[in-house]
Structures are given as C-alpha cells and as structure tokens.
Amino acid sequence: MSDKDLLVVISEMLRKQDQQAEKLDEHSRILNQHTEILKETNETLKNFVDISVQQFQQQQKFNEHFLNRLDQVTEQFSINFERQDAFNERSLAQADKQNEFNERFLSKLDEISKKP
Numbered sequence: 001m002s003d004k005d006l007l008v009v010i011s012e013m014l015r016k017q018d019q020q021a022e023k024l025d026e027h028s029r030i031l032n033q034h035t036e037i038l039k040e041t042n043e044t045l046k047n048f049v050d051i052s053v054q055q056f057q058q059q060q061k062f063n064e065h066f067l068n069r070l071d072q073v074t075e076q077f078s079i080n081f082e083r084q085d086a087f088n089e090r091s092l093a094q095a096d097k098q099n100e101f102n103e104r105f106l107s108k109l110d111e112i113s114k115k116p
Contacts, residue, residue, distance in 0.1 A: 001009075
C-alpha cells in the first residue's frame, strides 16, 4: 500500500470517527434532554406525593373530628332519649292515676244518681 493509499484510509477513518463523534454528541444531547425531563417529572411527582400526604393527613384529622363529634351527638341523643323515656313513664303513671280517679269519680256519680 502506498503512502497515498494509506493517507486515504486514514482520512476515511478520521471522517468516520468524526461522524461517530457527531452521532455521540447528538445522543448525548438527547440523553441530557431526557435527563432534564426525568428530573422535572421526579420533582412533580415528589410535589404530588407531598400534597397527597398533606391531604391525607387533613382528611384523617377531619375524620377524627367528625367521629368525635358524632360520638358527642350520639351521647346527647342517648341522654335525651333517657330523659324522654323517664318523662313518658311519669306521664303514663300520671295518666293511670287520672284514669283511676276518673273511674272512682264516675262510680260515685253512678251511686249518687241511683239513690232516690
């Protein structure tokens, strides 16, 4: 092989090496873009998870408050039911006494009306 042929081969090799370097540069640029996109996506996902955790904690606090309030309302209903039940029993007892009085009163009226 002559020097000229050798120079042509070396020149061709250098040209191909330059082409490969350009391809590698383009791939590096694409990989850098993808890396940036992944970093942004990661940051967005971190923010989403942080917000989701905060919302979950807020919902949990609300649920606990709601359940506590529900327990209080249930307790109040129970107290009111017991009071209403006691009042109803007293009212029924009073009604029974009134009925007994009315029956005795009517009985006496009947006795009086039957006397000559």
